[in-house]
Amino acid sequence: MSYKLRCVHCGRTYEPNEVLYTCPVCGPRLGTLEVVYDTLPTETNFDLEHKGIWAFSDFLPVKKNHFEVPLLVGNTPLYEKKELAKEMGLANLYIKDDGRNPTASYKDRASALAIAKAKELGYDTVYCASTGNAASSLSGLAAASGIKSVIFVPKAAPQAKITQLLVYGATVIAVDGSYDDAFDLSLQVGEEFGWYCRNSAINPYLLEGKKTGAMEAAYQLDWNIPDVAMVSVGDGTVVSSIYKGFRDLKEAGITNKIPKIIGVQAEGANAVMRTFESGIYDKPQDMKASSMADSISVGKPRDVLKACKYVESSGGKFISVSDEEIGKAIVEMARKTGVFAEPAGATTYAGLKKISKELLGMSVVLFITGNGLKDINTVRSYVGQVHVVKPELQAAKEVLKDAGAI
Template sequence: MNYSLKCLNCGTIYDPKDVMYTCPKCGPRLGTLEIVIGEYPRYPSFDLKSKGIWAFSEFLPLDEDHHEVPLFIGNTPIYEKKSLAQKMGLSDLWIKDDGRNPTGSYKDRATAMAISKAKSLHVNTIYCASTGNAASSLAGLTAASGMKSIIFVPKTAPEAKITQLLVYGATVMAVDGTYDEAFDLSMEIGNEFGWYSRNSAINPYLLEGKKTGSMEVAVQLDFKIPDFAIVSVGDGTVVSSIYKGFKDMKMAGLTDKIPKVIGVQSEGANAVMRTFESGHFDRPIDIDAHSMADSIAVGKPRDVLKACKWVKESGGYFVSVTDEEIGKAIIELARETGVFGEPAGAAAYAGLKKIAKSIQGKSAVIFITGNGLKDVKSARNFTSQVNYVKPDPKDVKDVLRKIGLI
């Protein structure tokens, strides 16, 4: 594909051969780059069933000898939920379950692109900082591709996610600090040793992998685009990618609109929302982030400029939800739809509930970005208790009677 790199801050256009990560004029925070497609394919076909994300190769900045991770990524299911839509007053509602990717999260789409680029550069070691999902994605996909991964996580990351990293054979650095401190540390070490970066916003190619999620939605819905697209927000790359995927489909003449993109943040980690509402996108507001939704507990978002600009361009906005609302959303989402999302994934559902009254009669798609099995401890805090019984029918009946089932 013919493409160039454009700085979202100063507008400078770069040849991909001249710049790898960010605009040298604007620096790593504001110099986030956009992949600009030179010419959109005229008659693309999308074989999601056999190719997954690579069905969109004509829309991706791939090298001629690009490497495809030998695990099936993408073509995740989308479920129409008419009864739930009716209950919320919506015309239609779809749930896009990306917890069904190989390592259980949306991040596999981005990692596939990072690995492809690293292979083209003949670099065998990739690093990243992560609160969990990007880390497990990198660990799993590099293992499948015969590569090495060095991963920096806050030591507070859920045990299930850290275990995933170790199972895949990653080298794990559990940092006694925040995600943001782990991020800065990873950049310093990664640059020193010449490893390839899989850090959000720093690497513009990650968003290109992530945009395939919304492109899939377009194909799966026969190019009939919902009015709203709702997704949780941490660093800002996923919400930006949702817009970019829908935009690319419209620019190629395959669809007639871009949905309003709604970014959902945890109340204790809503730095992107605060920046958006300030109106000064080039002056990010950083905070000390805390949330049960570890995947979006980011206080110094790296893709804040892109997220704010593109959500605004879509006509969308940001909302925040409490940890209590997220916890209840995990349970309600599972019981209403059968989809078990981790806290960050269920945050999107909590966000929908918050705005439902203001979008009556409209259609919406929710992106569930991670599988609930990644953080069962958080979900367990919002479930009912186990009924312990003796191996005696009478004891079972006594319990059933007590809880009103007989």
């Protein structure tokens, strides 16, 4: 696919061999690049079942005989929830469950592209900074692809996610600081040793992998684009990718509209929302982030400019929810839909609950970005207790009666 890289801030365009990551004029924060294709295909028949995200190869910045991670990334289920839609007054409600990816998160889409580009460019080591999901995604897909991974995480990252990294054989550096500290250190180390960068926003190709989630949803809906698409927001790349996926389909003439994109942030980590509401996108409203939703607990979002511009272009907005609302949303969504999400994934559902009255009569798709098994400790306080009984029928009946099960 023939393409160029365009700076979201200044609009300068570059050939792929001119720059690797960001606009040299605007710098690494504001100079994030977007992939702009010379032409887009009009093909509408995609083999998701066997190819996953690579079914959309003609929409991706890869060569014809590109490397494909030997795991099925993408082709995640899209569930229609008619009863819940009726309960909320929506025309339709769909849940796109990306917790079903190989390492149980949406980030596998980005990592697959990063590894494909690393292989294309001749790198043998890929690195990233992460609160957990990008790290486990990169380490898992790198292991399957015969490439080394070095991961920088904040020391407070959930142990389940860190364990994933170690199981996959990644070199893990736990930074005694925040995600933003880990991010900055990773860039210094990666540049020092000449490794390939998989960091969000720094690498323009990650968004292209992530946009396949939106393209899959559109395909699974027979190109009937919903009115609203909602997704949780940390660095800003995933929410940007949802817009980009729908935009590419519209520009190709395959669909006729782009949904309103609503980004949902945790109240303690809502820097993108603050920047959006300020109206001055090139002056990010950074903050000290704190949230139970570790995957989106980002105080210095790196893709803030793109996220704000794309969401505005869609006619959407950003909202934020409390940790308490997120915790309750994990449980409620699991019990009403059967989808168990990690805190960042359930943030989207918490956002829907908060503004459902604004969406009456609309069709909505929720993108769930991570599986709940990645962080079971956080949700433990929001659920009931295990009932311990003696191995006797009467004892079991008494407990069942007290619990309201009989």
